[in-house]
Amino acid sequence: MNSLASHLPILPVLLPLLAGIVLLALRNAPSGLQRGLALAATLALIPLAGALLAAAGSDGPLVYRLGDWEAPFGIVLVADRLAAWMLMVTALVAAFALLHAFRGTDTAGRHFHVLYQLQLFGLNGAFLTGDLFNLFVFFEILLLASYGLLLHGGGRLRVKAGLHFVVINLVGSTLFLFAVSTLYGVTGTLNMADLAVKLAQTPPENLALVETAGLLLFGVFALKAALLPLHLWLPAAYGQTSAPVAALFAIMTKVGAYSILRIYSLMFGADGGPVANLLAGWLMPLALATLAIGMLGAVAAPTLRQQIAYLVVSSVGTLLAAFALASTEGIAAGLYYLPHTTLGTAAAFLLADPIVRARGAHVDRLESGPPMPGAPVLGALFFIAAIALAGLPPLSGFLGKFMLLRAALESPWLDWVWGVVLTAGLVGVIALARSGSLLFYRTLSSDENLPVPRATDWLPAAALLGTLLGMTVWAGPLARYADATAVQLLTPQTYIDAVLGPRP
Amino acid sequence: MEALVALVIGTLTACGVYLTLRGQTFPVVLGLTFLSYAVNLFIFVMGRLAVGMPPVISSVASGYTDPLPQALVLTAIVISFGMTAFVIVLALKARAELGNDHVDGLNREEDAPR
Numbered sequence: 001m002n003s004l005a006s007h008l009p010i011l012p013v014l015l016p017l018l019a020g021i022v023l024l025a026l027r028n029a030p031s032g033l034q035r036g037l038a039l040a041a042t043l044a045l046i047p048l049a050g051a052l053l054a055a056a057g058s059d060g061p062l063v064y065r066l067g068d069w070e071a072p073f074g075i076v077l078v079a080d081r082l083a084a085w086m087l088m089v090t091a092l093v094a095a096f097a098l099l100h101a102f103r104g105t106d107t108a109g110r111h112f113h114v115l116y117q118l119q120l121f122g123l124n125g126a127f128l129t130g131d132l133f134n135l136f137v138f139f140e141i142l143l144l145a146s147y148g149l150l151l152h153g154g155g156r157l158r159v160k161a162g163l164h165f166v167v168i169n170l171v172g173s174t175l176f177l178f179a180v181s182t183l184y185g186v187t188g189t190l191n192m193a194d195l196a197v198k199l200a201q202t203p204p205e206n207l208a209l210v211e212t213a214g215l216l217l218f219g220v221f222a223l224k225a226a227l228l229p230l231h232l233w234l235p236a237a238y239g240q241t242s243a244p245v246a247a248l249f250a251i252m253t254k255v256g257a258y259s260i261l262r263i264y265s266l267m268f269g270a271d272g273g274p275v276a277n278l279l280a281g282w283l284m285p286l287a288l289a290t291l292a293i294g295m296l297g298a299v300a301a302p303t304l305r306q307q308i309a310y311l312v313v314s315s316v317g318t319l320l321a322a323f324a325l326a327s328t329e330g331i332a333a334g335l336y337y338l339p340h341t342t343l344g345t346a347a348a349f350l351l352a353d354p355i356v357r358a359r360g361a362h363v364d365r366l367e368s369g370p371p372m373p374g375a376p377v378l379g380a381l382f383f384i385a386a387i388a389l390a391g392l393p394p395l396s397g398f399l400g401k402f403m404l405l406r407a408a409l410e411s412p413w414l415d416w417v418w419g420v421v422l423t424a425g426l427v428g429v430i431a432l433a434r435s436g437s438l439l440f441y442r443t444l445s446s447d448e449n450l451p452v453p454r455a456t457d458w459l460p461a462a463a464l465l466g467t468l469l470g471m472t473v474w475a476g477p478l479a480r481y482a483d484a485t486a487v488q489l490l491t492p493q494t495y496i497d498a499v500l501g502p503r504p
Numbered sequence: 505m506e507a508l509v510a511l512v513i514g515t516l517t518a519c520g521v522y523l524t525l526r527g528q529t530f531p532v533v534l535g536l537t538f539l540s541y542a543v544n545l546f547i548f549v550m551g552r553l554a555v556g557m558p559p560v561i562s563s564v565a566s567g568y569t570d571p572l573p574q575a576l577v578l579t580a581i582v583i584s585f586g587m588t589a590f591v592i593v594l595a596l597k598a599r600a601e602l603g604n605d606h607v608d609g610l611n612r613e614e615d616a617p618r
Contacts, residue, residue, distance in 0.1 A: 133576055140583050147590060159594070159601045160609045163529070166591055167607070170536050171524060173587070177543045177580055184573070185550035 008055060009064040009079040012048050012087055012124040015041055020117035027110060035102055038113040042098050045091035045120065052084040057481065061488075061498040063130070071130070071499045072191035078130035078499060081485040082335075086127040086258055089339045090251050092467060093346045094120055100350045100460040101244035108153040108242070115152070119145035119248065126255055130499055132180050133190045135259070139176065139224070143169050146252060149245045150237060161236040168223065168233050176220040182213035193499035196266050196492055200273035207274055214268050214278045218260065225256025227320065228290040231313045235297065238309035243353035246305070247346035253316050254342055261323050261331070265489045266496075270326070283324035284413050288420045291317025295424040298431040304355065304364035307435060308348045311389050314424060315341035321417060322404045329407035331486035336479055337400030340471055344388040344397065347464035351381055354457040355439065360450050366438050370446035374453040379440040381458055384465050386432040391425050396471040401425065403479070509549050516542035529595040529605045536591060540584035547577045 019041030026034055055062055061080035065071065079087075098116065106112040122142025129135050147169075151162045184190055186206050187198040202210050219230075226234040234253070238246050260283070268278035294314025301307035319341065322334030352364055355378055362369035372378060384395075391397035401421060408417040471478060488494055516538050523535025551570030559571035595605070602609035 133579075137579065137583070140587070144586070144590065147594075151594070154601075156601045156609070159598050163594055163598050163607060163609075166594055167524070167532055167536065170587055170591065171539065173583075174520075174536075174539045174543050178546060181543070181547040181550040181573070181576070184547075184576075185552075188570075190572075 005055075007064070008048070008051060009062050009077045009128060010066075012045055012052070012091075013077070013121060013128060015044060015048070016117040016120040016124065020114050020121060023113045023117060024111070027114070031107055034113050035106065038106075038116065039095075039098060039102075041117060042091070042095050042120065045087070045124070046095060049084060049088040049091045052079050053081075053088055053481075055079070056081045056084040057484070061495055063498050072189050072194035075134050076130040076191065076193075076499055077128045078193075078495065079128055080495060080498075081481070081488050082258070082262065083127045085335060085339075085481070085485060086254070087124055089254070089342050090120065090123050090127070092339075093251050093342055093464075094248060096460045096464045097244040097247040097346060097350065099463075100247065100353070101242075103456055105153065105242045105244050111148070112152055115145045115148040116248070118142075119149060121145075123251060123255065127258060130192050131190055132183065132192055132195065136173070136176050136180055139255075140173060142252070142255070143173070146249065149248070150241045152245060153242050155240075158240045161240040165233055165237040172220050172223045175216055179213045179216035179220065182209060182216070186210055186213070191499065192263070192266055193496040196269075196272070196496055197500070199267055199275050200271060202274050204274070210275055211278060214275060215282075217263060218279060218282070221256045221259040221263070222286070223256070224253065225260065225316050225320065226253050226290075226313050227256070227286055227316060228293050231290060231293070231316075234313055235301070235306050235309040238312060238349075239303060239306040243349050246309075246349040250312060250342050250346040250349065253312060254319075254338060257316060257319050257323070257338070260320065261334075261489065265326075265331075266492045269490070269492055271492055277326070279324070280326070283320060284416070287317050287320035287324050288416055289317070290314070291321060291420055291424050293317075295427040295431070299427060299434075301431075302366060304366060304435055304439070305349070305352050307366070307431060308345060308352060308389075311348070311428070312341075312345050314428070315345060315389075317424075318401070318404065318421065321421070322407065325404075325407055325411050325413070325417075326490075327407060327410070328483065328486045328490060329403070330411070331489060332479065332482040333400060333403035333407045335482035335485055336403055336475075337397070340388070340396040340400050340468060343464050343467050343471075344385065347461045347468070348385045348389060350461035350464065351378070351385055351458065354378060354453040354461075355382070357457070358450055358453055359439075360448050366435050368438060368442045368444050370448045370450065371443040372440065373450050375440055377458060378453065379436075381462055381465065382436055382440070385461075386436060388465065388468050390428040390432055392429065394472060396468050396475065399472065399475050399479075505553055505555075509545070509553065513542050513545050513549075516545070527606055527608075529598060529607055532607060533588070533591055533595055537584075537588055540580075540588070544577050544580055544584070547573050547580055549573075 064077040066075045122138050125138035147166050223230040264279050268275050291314050294310050297310035298307050319334050322330050356364045358372040359369045388395045388397050391401045520535045520538030523531045551573035554569040557567050557569040558565050559569050599605045
């Protein structure tokens with residue numbers, strides 16, 4: 001295999017990196033050229049992710065050895081079904097958020113497009129890498145780019161939220177390094193497949209060390225995923241930043257969820273020998289508590305964007321509750337719910353932007369304001385987004401939650417999952433109905449002259465909501481793919497054999 | 505030597521944690537620096553402590569020290585150096601924009617959601 005196809009797994013990593021470098025060189029070029037390049041590079045990720053989805057679906061995990069060094073000595077990229085799935089979600093969110101940025105965010109400061117591409121470089125790399133230290137490096141890349149994007153455009157509140165975000169993530173990175181190096185000290189390897197083999201043979205005297213490192217790693221991923229009680233940084237950071245960046249950040253918490261799923265199914269999964277099922281008993285209560293707190297936060301939020309940020313927190317709770325079931329059905333439900341919630345919250349953040357603009361001095365505070373120009377369109381879109389976020393039929397959120405509830409039937413957590421998920425759904429409906437009626441119905445008369453939103457203001461959000469419709473229509477094939485992904489994750493031997501080669 | 509190194513890492517971490525929890529941005533930045541020093545040393549000694557051993561293959565060597573943690577720590581140093589530079593600039597910007605160096609900034613009336 002010497003064709004381009006054998007290099008497919010590295011292309012989603014290389015493309016944004018090269019685009020970022022070219023855009024850095026072109027930073028003084030006219031903004032039209034920069035936009036064209038950035039859009040071309042971002043849109044190209046969609047067919048690449050599609051090709052990987054197809055390839056990973058038919059041939060099993062694709063392994064790319066960098067420099068052709070054999071695993072476990074070299075670094076490998078592994079494109080299995082899960083990685084390809086995450087790449088596709090990232091590519092979709094990134095494309096629509098970038099389109100929204102063209103209406104002015106990208107010219108509010110320099111280097112927006114460079115940082116955006118580097119953020120995609122970090123995200124794609126984190127999903128594809130098969131090496132634990134390399135995962136740390138890609139985390140740092142995506143975080144450093146996200147610091148820049150978060151602060152893009154400036155403003156006092158943004159700087160304040162950004163400072164908290166940066167400091168807490170730097171502490172998280174330090175803990176990540178402690179955990180990774182402890183694992184290296186015990187096992188002498190960093191390749192995830194090799195770690196899975198070595199950890200399954202942990203001698204009893206090292207068990208405490210390995211468990212400490214494994215739980216420390218969980219703490220780091222929980223911080224990135226905004227799991228309770230490490231969720232407090234999220235509402236301020238997401239609520240203060242610009243709309244396209246907040247939409248792109250909808251995928252950032254999912255990086256944490258992805259890492260939890262990957263590490264704890266591969267290395268500490270059911271086949272893990274002495275370290276098997278390390279998270280059992282931890283993940284489910286934390287996930288359900290996160291779901292509950294997120295929904296309560298959404299009810300109490302004083303502004304629309306903070307409300308959406310709290311809905312991101314609660315969606316992480318739902319997602320991890322599904323993963324915590326650790327059954328094929330549970331993980332499949334989570335994998336179907338993941339693109340839904342990512343695309344849905346991204347659309348809501350993009351939609352909040354024209355709403356803020358159309359409310360003049362009231363911005364996005366949840367209070368009665370002047371009647372909004374363009375309210376029929378914005379209101380209709382808000383209604384669809386609210387249905388999606390609350391998980392009501394007929395959109396994909398309902399299907400995802402239904403799959404989760406059905407998967408929980410056989411679980412010992414049945415009462416808790418049903419109780420919390422259904423109550424949280426009801427609370428979510430109340431929260432969103434309240435903001436909808438405050439924003440669109442209970443208006444005050446005013447002679448303020450507010451700008452009428454143009455079609456370009458809400459089209460990207462509408463398109464994202466359209467993808468949710470697509471997810472509902474093609475729910476069958478998507479659920480089958482998610483099912484096969486879950487099966488692949490629960491048989492880590494496939495992954496290990498693909499990376500290390502078949503062994504006795 | 506193991507005890508000494510462990511003591512040094514422990515002290516650095518303790519200082520780092522304490523300083524990170526302070527209210528002003530300058531001690532927080534210092535604390536993050538201490539934490540990254542501690543973790544760099546920690547990575548380094550995860551290859552086990554060996555004195556006078558070569559990391560690369562040689563015909564006269566009686567034993568070897570693990571070269572991989574040295575490569576890892578180099579990466580970690582570069583990253584933490586870049587991050588420290590960034591957080592210093594951010595702290596200065598926050599000082600300028602928020603009017604004081606408290607990590608929560610000065611809460612002005614117009615910032616509160618009404």
